[in-house]
Amino acid sequence: xxxxxxxxxxxxxxxxxxxxxxxxxxxxxxxxxxxxxxxxxxxxxxxxxxxxxxxxxxxxxxxxxxxxxxxxxxxxxxxxxxxxxxxxxxxxxxxxxxxxxxxxxxxxxxxxxxxxxxxxxxxxxxxxxxxxxxxxxxxxxxxxxxxxxxxxxxxxxxxxxxxxxxxxxxxxxxxxxxxxxxxxxxxxxxxxxx
Amino acid sequence: xxxxxxxxxxxxxxxxxxxxxxxxxxxxxxxxxxxxxxxxxxxxxxxxxxxxxxxxxxxxxxxxxxxxxxxxxxxxxxxxxxxxxxxxxxxxxxxxxxxxxxxxxxxxxxxxxxxxxxxxxxxxxxxxxxxxxxxxxxxxxxxxxxxxxxxxxxxxxxxxxxxxxxxxxxxxxxxx
Numbered sequence: 001x002x003x004x005x006x007x008x009x010x011x012x013x014x015x016x017x018x019x020x021x022x023x024x025x026x027x028x029x030x031x032x033x034x035x036x037x038x039x040x041x042x043x044x045x046x047x048x049x050x051x052x053x054x055x056x057x058x059x060x061x062x063x064x065x066x067x068x069x070x071x072x073x074x075x076x077x078x079x080x081x082x083x084x085x086x087x088x089x090x091x092x093x094x095x096x097x098x099x100x101x102x103x104x105x106x107x108x109x110x111x112x113x114x115x116x117x118x119x120x121x122x123x124x125x126x127x128x129x130x131x132x133x134x135x136x137x138x139x140x141x142x143x144x145x146x147x148x149x150x151x152x153x154x155x156x157x158x159x160x161x162x163x164x165x166x167x168x169x170x171x172x173x174x175x176x177x178x179x180x181x182x183x184x185x186x187x188x189x190x191x192x193x194x
Numbered sequence: 195x196x197x198x199x200x201x202x203x204x205x206x207x208x209x210x211x212x213x214x215x216x217x218x219x220x221x222x223x224x225x226x227x228x229x230x231x232x233x234x235x236x237x238x239x240x241x242x243x244x245x246x247x248x249x250x251x252x253x254x255x256x257x258x259x260x261x262x263x264x265x266x267x268x269x270x271x272x273x274x275x276x277x278x279x280x281x282x283x284x285x286x287x288x289x290x291x292x293x294x295x296x297x298x299x300x301x302x303x304x305x306x307x308x309x310x311x312x313x314x315x316x317x318x319x320x321x322x323x324x325x326x327x328x329x330x331x332x333x334x335x336x337x338x339x340x341x342x343x344x345x346x347x348x349x350x351x352x353x354x355x356x357x358x359x360x361x362x363x364x365x366x367x368x369x370x
Contacts, residue, residue: 052246058250059260060258061258063215081247083242
């Protein structure tokens, strides 16, 4: 069962070919992973609102149906917003994908185990919530195919990447919420509009 | 005087305010407004499994350039507390229409604690609160709150008093 995937290699691989994909990063390690891979105005990292990342992704996917939206979040964050998988499944946005970087730990608070360490299967939950596709990835050999499914193809899609539970150097994004919002809207929508 | 068709007036006010996404957890008091929104091809309706999902939905829609309104019962306001921190810190515009329970005319005592705390909970998270007690005032209140939310990137809640909705019993609610 033990994973050999390094989380930052997974996130870097996803973001290396993001193109004009809109990215929402869940709070904590996944936000640091996204920043380590290269900050972008079209990445909106959350510093709080635990459990909300997937719903921010849904709102964005509804508002921008022609753009791909990728939520990159952790297992603890996704577990806190489990109901949002049902909400997303019902809305069925074809342009929304979720990458769960699953180290089976609450990484910011002392590496306590999450439910996924005890067998809770988020991909199965997503399939039960009518996602178009959902799978668990444990091996680097599967990374290319998983990335292709997240960055294109019919959504909603979810990939649960089983990654090594490791403490890594902090690489922090900007934390001014207004600045993060404004840079995102400017990059996406152009000049500020009502 | 006959009651105005305030759900239709709210629907009109939301349209005039440019709202294109409506997130909701159903409430009997919002029943007709929800039906009007569902019947409107220009409004994307998103039924939520819990009200806090709506706070994320509204934030994401705004990031993508679309205006959102949320419909919920007062009991759902308590579910939103922590994520409202994001709304405040990022100054996301937010428009929430709350049908009140736990007020005058309440028939379920378990609704009273959250109903009585609704205003304080919203204000404690920097959401401006406008309570309307007359059916004739609701649409104007919604229009003003929407204008404020989108002009100064603020969070606004309109509380629709239970006496306006006027459901007096479980039987009456079930018959809606």
